[in-house]
């Protein structure tokens with residue numbers, strides 16, 4: 001096993017953690033852990049116009065809640081800090097100047113007006129015509145001395161091609177003539193992402209760059225920078241897109257119209273971070289030699305490998321996530337379930353949030369926490385229901401049969417002193433036998449009689465156990481009156 005991989009998660013603070021970014025973080029994290037490595041958090045905020053207040057906290061929260069512990073980062077420090085790019089501003093100019101010295105970059109003094117007019121003529125698309133590429137040393141020095149604003153551009157080779165081997169996509173090769181002389185340092189003194197992430201990755205000792213595939217074809221520009229400095233290139237691992245399923249069956253890049261796309265929103269909607277992480281791990285990766293699907297993050301840390309990453313875009317399957325979530329909810333300790341479900345109860349149902357019997361009944365039956373509401377609905381009282389609910393094919397019940405059942409069952413229930421699910425169940429089963437009716441038929445009559453609902457979160461005796469003797473009998477009598 002290779003040792004000491006250094007990976008990083010380098011989000012831009014947008015105030016929102018898209019699940020695609022979460023997956024990038026997860027794979028980078030797992031790759032480091034699986035290879036006795038280090039996982040670094042770096043905040044990429046050089047685009048000062050797009051800063052969002054509180055956005056960095058969203059990043060910290062996501063990593064903490066999902067169980068990804070970084071080894072270095074702005075909040076915990078480390079030997080390669082600072083870890084926020086805007087605080088590293090002074091580092092980059094020196095490297096840009098080094099490239100100018102070596103002939104791999106140049107000062108560009110073109111004004112905005114000139115650049116705009118270039119684009120208007122349309123000859124070079126959105127590109128730059130390399131006007132300043134061959135300014136003489138004297139001209140450059142004169143301009144600098146006069147304080148003319150400048151940017152520093154990368155001097156792309158004009159011939160040949162540049163390639164690299166991506167772990168997921170294989171060999172990527174781009175004609176040098178197709179690459180723009182991109183800006184490395186902006187006029188405001190800030191570096192561009194294209195430049196500073198390379199410097200940072202090198203200075204922070206990053207060995208494996210894991211990120212979204214939108215950078216796949218710009219990476220040749222970055223490897224040219226490594227080569228120009230004489231630095232060792234990192235291993236690149238670009239991840240395919242996560243797609244969403246459209247109503248017409250086609251797929252497109254996962255976005256809001258497919259459902260919740262941020263980690264925070266999913267958590268708010270009642271998904272457990274453990275379930276999200278487990279599902280995300282499988283969105284684009286699968287383990288070797290096993291069909292097992294349930295893994296905690298610490299188990300994933302042991303088995304994650306680059307070989308299992310798929311090159312084809314994966315479709316985000318909300319049903320599958322729901323299935324994972326229901327399984328994780330089932331496994332929660334009952335008290336933990338109560339505590340976690342509590343905030344999701346509607347106001348009128350809040351009073352039942354601590355009811356252990358209710359919780360025990362619904363825990364195995366909800367897929368996401370907000371569903372506790374529909375499950376607890378029966379507690380609010382007998383609705384004004386249609387008596388046709390008493391008719392059930394499978395149990396061969398009719399309204400008349402249910403009426404008879406309720407007639408003789410109510411007095412029996414009145415005599416029950418140990419009002420628990422087990423006793424009620426045993427007593428009603430014995431009663432059905434004695435009366436010569438199917439237990440299913442008797443239970444049906446009681447369940448409808450006590451709830452007035454076609455679908456209930458539990459059987460007749462479970463519901464009665466939770467409602468208590470007085471309320472159950474009151475409801476059964478009301479129901480009997482309705483069908484008499």
Ligand code: GLU
Pocket residue numbers: 009010011012044197210211212215
């Ligand atoms: N700040 C970039 C982003 O959020 C990071 C890309 C990278 O990992 O290099 O897309």
